[in-house]
Amino acid sequence: MKRDHISFIFRGSRVDLAGFSPHATLLDWLRLNAHATGTKEGCGEGDCGACTVVLARARDGKLDQRPVNACILLLGQVDGAEILTIEDLAEGEKLHPIQEAMVTHHGSQCGFCTPGVVMSLFALHQNARGPVERPEVDAALAGNLCRCTGYRPIVDAAIESCAGPSQDRFAATRAPRMTALSALDDGADVFVGTTSQFFAAPASEDSLAALYQEHPDALLLSGSTDVGLWITKALQTPPKIIWLGRLRSAFTAIESGDKTLSLGAGVTLADAIDPLVSIHPDFAEIMRRFGSTQVRASGTVGGSLANGSPIGDLAPCLIALGAEIELRRGSELRRLPLEAFFIAYKQQDRRPGEYLRRIIIPRPALDREFRAFKVSKRFDEDISAVLGAFHIGLAGRHVIFARIAFGGMAGTPSRAPQAEVAAIGIDLDAPGTWAQALTAITQDYAPIDDARATAGYRSLIARNLFLKTLMEIAGIPQEITRITNFEVPHAAE
Ligand SMILES: Cc1cc2nc3c(=O)[nH]c(=O)nc-3n(C[C@H](O)[C@H](O)[C@H](O)COP(=O)(O)OP(=O)(O)OC[C@H]3O[C@@H](n4cnc5c(N)ncnc54)[C@H](O)[C@@H]3O)c2cc1C
Ligand code: FES
Ligand code: FES
Numbered sequence: 001m002k003r004d005h006i007s008f009i010f011r012g013s014r015v016d017l018a019g020f021s022p023h024a025t026l027l028d029w030l031r032l033n034a035h036a037t038g039t040k041e042g043c044g045e046g047d048c049g050a051c052t053v054v055l056a057r058a059r060d061g062k063l064d065q066r067p068v069n070a071c072i073l074l075l076g077q078v079d080g081a082e083i084l085t086i087e088d089l090a091e092g093e094k095l096h097p098i099q100e101a102m103v104t105h106h107g108s109q110c111g112f113c114t115p116g117v118v119m120s121l122f123a124l125h126q127n128a129r130g131p132v133e134r135p136e137v138d139a140a141l142a143g144n145l146c147r148c149t150g151y152r153p154i155v156d157a158a159i160e161s162c163a164g165p166s167q168d169r170f171a172a173t174r175a176p177r178m179t180a181l182s183a184l185d186d187g188a189d190v191f192v193g194t195t196s197q198f199f200a201a202p203a204s205e206d207s208l209a210a211l212y213q214e215h216p217d218a219l220l221l222s223g224s225t226d227v228g229l230w231i232t233k234a235l236q237t238p239p240k241i242i243w244l245g246r247l248r249s250a251f252t253a254i255e256s257g258d259k260t261l262s263l264g265a266g267v268t269l270a271d272a273i274d275p276l277v278s279i280h281p282d283f284a285e286i287m288r289r290f291g292s293t294q295v296r297a298s299g300t301v302g303g304s305l306a307n308g309s310p311i312g313d314l315a316p317c318l319i320a321l322g323a324e325i326e327l328r329r330g331s332e333l334r335r336l337p338l339e340a341f342f343i344a345y346k347q348q349d350r351r352p353g354e355y356l357r358r359i360i361i362p363r364p365a366l367d368r369e370f371r372a373f374k375v376s377k378r379f380d381e382d383i384s385a386v387l388g389a390f391h392i393g394l395a396g397r398h399v400i401f402a403r404i405a406f407g408g409m410a411g412t413p414s415r416a417p418q419a420e421v422a423a424i425g426i427d428l429d430a431p432g433t434w435a436q437a438l439t440a441i442t443q444d445y446a447p448i449d450d451a452r453a454t455a456g457y458r459s460l461i462a463r464n465l466f467l468k469t470l471m472e473i474a475g476i477p478q479e480i481t482r483i484t485n486f487e488v489p490h491a492a493e
Helices: 026-033 097-104 114-127 134-140 151-161 174-184 205-214 227-232 269-279 282-288 293-298 301-306 314-320 417-423 431-444 455-474
Strands: 006-010 013-017 052-059 062-069 082-084 189-193 198-201 219-221 240-243 254-256 260-264 324-329 332-337 342-344 354-362 368-375 386-395 398-407
Touching: 006 174, 013 174, 052 114, 052 174, 062 114, 062 174, 062 293, 082 174, 097 114, 097 151, 114 134, 114 151, 114 293, 134 151, 205 240, 205 324, 205 354, 254 269, 260 269, 260 301, 269 282, 269 293, 269 301, 282 314, 282 368, 301 314, 301 354, 314 368, 314 386, 314 398, 332 354, 368 455, 386 455, 398 417, 417 431, 431 455
Parallel strands: 006 082, 198 240, 219 240
Antiparallel strands: 006 013, 052 062, 052 082, 189 198, 254 260, 260 354, 324 332, 324 354, 368 386, 386 398
């Protein structure tokens, strides 16, 4: 079954849309076509949150409502969703409770950020099960910049208006909205355009494999938190786009076994949080600081690896754990260690017509320790200068196994071979035995100077992160540098 249009719900009605440019953004459609100018354009790159809207989808029998950055989300990605913008919230003159609280607490001055802030809080409000506390609000707002009001009044408004499960008209109409959304899910392959310029959204992996083999020059699109910027900032106009967001089964499955965790490439970063934390608690901080709630709601595990970023946060962690990836081309499946996927800067071992299907992550054995640290200029919404991940095996108080990987230290996320060898034999109770391995880290990499950090700083940080890891494992008291009072928010209800 094929469909030549996308279908979504907007202002309570179904919209069937064909004939749009494959690289049109949702924000442009909202502002230029639907004249929904309440949604603002600030940075155009997912950083400021002025463009935040909420997408609702029927997922596994539940209404899943997430804030997204409309500036980098492509229009075709709203297929199957309900778009909620700032204009949807008030009923005539009656403000929504979030808006009311923003007024009461003086949460807006120039007002440019306000629609985005309100929509982020609206998503929090819809998903709240009980009273929200400051850390949860901070996480919800990490992707929204306000440059004049200051955040305290906004946080006060959030805490007051999200004091319990939502009882607004959106909560009251969940059932009919679910029914309308379920009716959009027809299982048809979407193909809008011509064979030389199209936006396609296959409904099954077989359809994807066939289409991608036919058009190996097409650009695969997952959450668009990278691709969106190529369009809005690098002004690229990719003519053929295949969106993977409608695939199900293995592509979005989370299989949690005793020995391994398997994440489908299409699992969003938000949905990956709990499974990753079940591997090790350090993933809670890594994922809390991965972009923002909006970025995690759209971005996927597969996209964060397939983009080959040398400063991506997941890759070093998963390499240290010994993860493997599964790729598919046509009906052929191929499996390789994640580290082998990254050949050189932005060059991955992916053949024409091949896509990343799932990631298989071994759980560390009981006699092994894992640590991961992200170092960036800001706590929130910042790309790593360095990310270090350490997987250490012990026999008593001696290191007998080490797998160490870094992001931000080379053109690809990569292991520290000399340090791994030098670490064997370390006596946790004799810090004198650590020196060789600590020095080896600085010899394993030749990092670059850039806007995020100098080469010297990166080398020093890498060494010190290893030292911190050893001190933590050895149980040596140290300054408190870990942030422990945050909660990991959940995008979906
Ligand atoms: C504001 C902002 C903050 C960010 N913060 C962070 C951060 O803190 N840490 C971090 O690591 N990253 C960060 N990023 C980068 C980005 O969010 C992640 O890399 C993200 O996970 C990309 O996933 P995606 O699904 O959006 O990929 P997309 O943008 O859809 O795709 C990225 C690339 O992967 C390819 N691709 C996607 N899926 C597949 C597949 N299944 N098979 C083959 N190829 C595929 C695409 O063709 C494209 O080349 C940030 C981005 C933004 C905009
Ligand atoms: S306009 Fe800044 S995040 Fe979209
Ligand atoms: S009120 Fe002016 S930027 Fe927030």
